Amino acid sequence: MPAYGLEIAVVCLGLLLLLMDAFREKGAKSAIAGLAVIGLLMVLVFLVFGTQETGVTYWGVYEWDNWAKFYKGIALASTILVILMSVDYAEVFKRYTNTDESQSGLGEHYILPIFACAGLMWMASARDLITIFVALETVTITFYVMVAFMRHNVGSLEAGVKYLILGALSTGFLVFGITWTFGVTGAFHLDAVGEGLSKIEGSSIPALFALVLLLVGLGFKIAAVPFHLWVPDVYQGAPAPVTAFLSVGSKAAGFIILLRVLEPFLQAEPTRDAALTLLAIMAAATLLFGNLAAIPQTNVKRLLAYSSISHAGFLLVAIAAPVEGNPDAWRTVTFYLGAYLAMTMLCFFILCLVRAHGGSDELIGFSGLSERNGLLAFGMLIGLASLAGLPLTAGFFGKFFVFNLALQSKLYWLLAIAILGAAAGFYYYFKVAKSMYWEKADEAVEFAPGQTIEISMVTRVTILVLIVATLFFGVVPGLLFSWF
């Protein structure tokens, strides 16, 4: 089987489930979610244990290397988690999609992420600007639907419109950037682009203009400042599982593409220095804005949106820190994203559960969570500690390697900003911990009904797995590295 068989399998799974959803009239929709999870797990197992040889295939535009493999893993894992989350979130969906008690529309919500997943997986392998663009749009268009999915909820609709308009705009920039790249180098394939760039004679400004346009388009995907404006509103308005998907799946795929697209620009002498300066400035702005704007937030979902921006900043620092001739930036970014998957999904999972059990996304809705369900509060605490970058959690090593790279490249000013950002993180992440443990649930009964939260076995196991993963890779990071 060719390497891209995995993507084909995922698409087939999606189509099959769509048919099943259409022709099966009775029965709970959660069965579809179950099948989706099982199917994706099988693909994941095949991805990990299937022994395809690395190389380039499909007319040279499909790269199959360890990076691609790992990012496909991230895409699959986050999709599985998002579908599991959606099952717990079904009550909220129903409230805002149907006027009656029927389950219509619920099925699609379990199936759409599968198609997005196929796009994300293809993104991980794309080595050609056209392929990149097509894969990216597959994902983005699926997201347009998912973000606006709760059609009777104003917030969700508003988020949908904002995401659509700004997404379309960024796509425009991306296409424009691709055109300019083609104009400068005469090629779409990244290898040929690299060759073309290194042969530039005379002014490098057209090449840099192309780079800037590409950065605008991709900066939108990874939520880097100043292309972050959509993030807080869309994250807050979209259904929580979709937000999680945006925050992890979409961002991870955005970063692998960014790494691949930047590689030729960073290797070619004429564009290298300017590209690094641009990236460093973007990193600094993202760190400052993401972290400082998170401080006054009182809505946990919005808080996580700013946190997502700030993590994009840390990741950009790694890319902006040039270390000659070694793949440290790739390793750092990839490790960071692996850790980010576990900790962010953990937080969103718990957010979904709190919301679905009569609470709200507001900070006050988390009051007294430790009394309502100890496991959820503890899980959230671990997730937040990891996002804040406390040692012995996976998130610490992410930041640790980033700081290390910044020091190695003598980017002291950027390191200082990163430290400032991390310090601010202590405050806004701990704010949630404070709500969960200090405050009593009955003081905010309107937002957080005092009753305990019962969770299903599958959810319990998933949360435990995420907690263990977050802690485990914080103590033994070497194992995560061995996967790429």
Added chain:
Amino acid sequence: MEISLLHLIVLLPLVTAVMIMVGAPARQLAQGSSVLNAVFGVLLFSLFDRDDAGFQFVASLNVLESPGINFALGVDGLGVVLVLLSVIVMLCAVWQVPKRIEGSEKLYIVSILLIGGGAIGAFATTDLFFFYAFHELALIPTFLMIGIFGHGPDRTSIAWKITIYLGVGSLVLLAGLLWLYQASGVESFDMLTLIEAGKNIDAEAQKWIFLLLIIGFGTLVSLFPFHSWAAPAYAAAPTPVSMLHAGVLKKFGLYGLLRLAVPMLPEGFAAWENLILVLLLGNVIFIGFVTISQRYLDRLLGYSSVMHMGYAFLGMMALNEVGYNGVVLMLFAHGLSVALLFALCGQLRERVPTLEIRELGGVAKAAPFLAVFFGLGAFASIGLPGFANFASEVMIFLAAFKDGLGEDGGITPLQITCIIAVWGVVISAVYMLRAYRNIFQGEREPQEGLLDVAMDQRWPLVLLVAGLVAAGIFPNLILNLLP
């Protein structure tokens, strides 16, 4: 990998914490494990080979290939002293947990175990990453403990303050440690390799690394002017947390400086010597006066513990063997005495409506045990002969003077600092004796129904005093561990 005694000491509190989290009976298990760990600690102390200056009980497990990070344990003399201090204070702290806790007993005890276990781990590891990581283990538990179980109306802001201070301090520290690692040019976080390789860091880099380290570690030790988190936090925290923080965790910063900065960054020391001398005088004299003006006993003890850190810095700045020994003995003595005082302060808090010194009086009549032991703790803290604090302070003052007059025959800045710092002893005597007289003596009758310390909570306090006296009369008990 073989299991060494150190593994047991480091992992026991953490394993206990996990067991309690999943449902084991909290109080009994924690008490049992703390006794067991103290026994292990004494065992470590007696099994340590005093003729061998290197690291002992070494064991290592690789967790990351490049850069090399290992879960590596091992102690030298300095490590043994601090591990011993930690297990003793931890034992006393666990036994000082109040009988009735409002809220979750589980959370309370798990937090104490994590704070204490983290401190033990930080002193017992020889890997730079775990050294840092273990210390950070205390951050969240401290935040929650002060917020949920703390005292006083402004405990929320105090909890934020300590968390932000310690968080920022440790981030600055992280930057300094990473820089130190890169400047040394080895691909390993093993401290011994780093120290060996790092002796030839160029002077300019040393200067800036040292500055980062002194700000980072200094914040954790509450070096003036980074001290303002400490006293309010100790006052607001539940008793066992104050005991662990003031008694043990605070020593982490000095331990780090002694372990890393002293052998690796001599030029850094030289570059910032005068600055640090001024800052430590800030601790001894300025904070000394601040302490005198305190109206509440808990804050007074908090500031007094901040003040004494100035002496430790003075010993370190002397950069000679006597000074080094003096500092180590001081860490041990200060840890025990401050834990004792905070334990008794906590006992007193349960018995009287306010800790305002002027409002109290005659407590000794109703609670003689409390009074006598508080008196002993106060004497130790002032530095009266017979207690380990005396021995350590004398050594530090001697060390600061030892190298004679400066090059031009004049008196050195270190000696001037020492002369001024000696006055700190007088300041200590003023506030401690005044507080003691007001609270325990005097005409005033103690309030009705004031009881003495409960029988089963007395023995840990006796243990602390015994440690202070033993190390005070035979300082060699501790000092012969050091090279």
